[in-house]
Amino acid sequence: MERIPCTGCSLLCDDVLIGTDGIFIDKIYGACLKGKERFDQLAAKNRLTSPMIRKNGKLENVSWDVALERIKQILTDSSKPLLYGFSTSSCEAQLKGITLARKISGFIDSNSIICQGKALNVAKETGMTLTTLTEIINKTDLIILWGSNAAESIPRLLNKILFSRGKFRMTGREIKTIIIIDPVKTASFGVMQIRDVALHIEHGKDLELIRVLKEECCKEGNFPEKEVAGIDKEEFKRLLLNLVGAENGVIFVGQGILRTQSDDNVIRELLELVQIINARQEKGRMSLALLGGHYNMVGFEQVALSITGKNHSLQFSDNKLIETKDTIITKIEKDDFDSSIIVGTDPISHFPFSLSKNMASKPIICIDNRKSATSDIADVILPSAITGIECDGLAYRFDHVPIQLKKVLNPPSGVSTDEEILNQIIQKLDVS
């Protein structure tokens, strides 16, 4: 039995215990259902084990050389390739992905563009107070879940942040207050006690609530006379008193805020609200944590930022980074691409039909460990090892802390890691 980091979600629990018999993982302790599914992927029915190319409309098993030759052909024919995915690969593979994009003058983007990437972009201008999981466990006394159903999307998060007892206190749940702001009554509401605050905000009114909070935080003793964004004034008063009175508060920003509103204003005003609260705070601070889905979404931001100075949506041309406002969404919308390389994700089923239709009309190279809607219509499929189980690497947790992933089993024969595959494609392109 050994403790390894679980790659089921962005929490990257490093306390999961597994036992192997050399071929499969037969004992899993401490992992949630999401993590268990990730380990089960090893022997799943939809696992890809051989390179495939499309011949006369049908996918056929071929050797690596034939598949790489086909990829070379597709890439040399295309002048505007897209690279997308990379949130379920190690940072090393992401680095190779950026190198490949630079080489083929492509456009590279990760899943964070439809997730927390937007918030990090805004944070580059306004600044952002971050915190780490250990600090949350040991110090925090106020937890706000804003637009996030953590109990179901990141099952072990509430267990770690809300119920654990910190090093400095022997009490856990008793001193921690949780506030959930959500229009829907989700499973997360199940952990609430009488002291906690459940706010059923009206759909799409987050911006209004943040603006009123910002105003009220600046003056003393006054509370609004009528309800705000569907929240009655007593509840609003409790929210405000908690926000201002907490010693170490954390606001968990979920998909509810990150994705639905198209403008960046919600995030910008939320960051400003935190700054206003912190300016009044005498000890401790209020901080933010962005909740993502895929386990290494932050990793791509970090790698891209360290190499190019831009955290996502990188357009290369003639070996140089070009300033662009495009994202993967606008690129596909405008039909401004002629082939795509998808690494470890499934855009055909994630994106709306209008986008996936455009995507499907161009050649797709899919690098993944399992069959998906994308691999079903791909022209070339390269099977990859499962990062975190069959190959090691670095991944960033949701709180921007790097975690070293471990290798516990060897990948099946004929399967390479993401990093190796991308390296082989780069080498293949070098040989003329």
Place this chain on the structure above:
Amino acid sequence: MELYKFLPQTNCKKCGKTCMAFALELLQGKVKISDCTPLIEETKYKEKYEALKELLGSEEGIEKELHIDIDEDLCDGCGICVTCCPVNARYCPPTLSGKAPDVPHDKHQLFEVKDGKCVLLNLEHCRRLEADGRERECHVCEIYCPREAIKILYI
């Protein structure tokens, strides 16, 4: 005091304590009516025994056993029950900071997450059976489960 009226009030100490102390413990649920042997054996107390049985209701009349029922379909292995259970916290220090406890487990440990589902290990160390006073009414696992998968039952 209500219960004391229905006991033999002889302080025979066959149960090991005075009748007053027996009444008190009967109220807390630590002893059963059947522990008072004269009440059952001697016919002159029969009326009192029947009245007492009626007073305490079916809870004491028929023996009820504690069950903690975990619904496998609802459970998603979040491990909140593992962390918040006071018995786990006492005997498995990693759970204090929300970590998964060691394997093989401590003999006192109540819950464990295996293969993504919560498993009940040994019920005999549960606070509802071992602790005294108010701690006996512990039901944190039931109230905190966000999926409402845990039910404490007396069958």
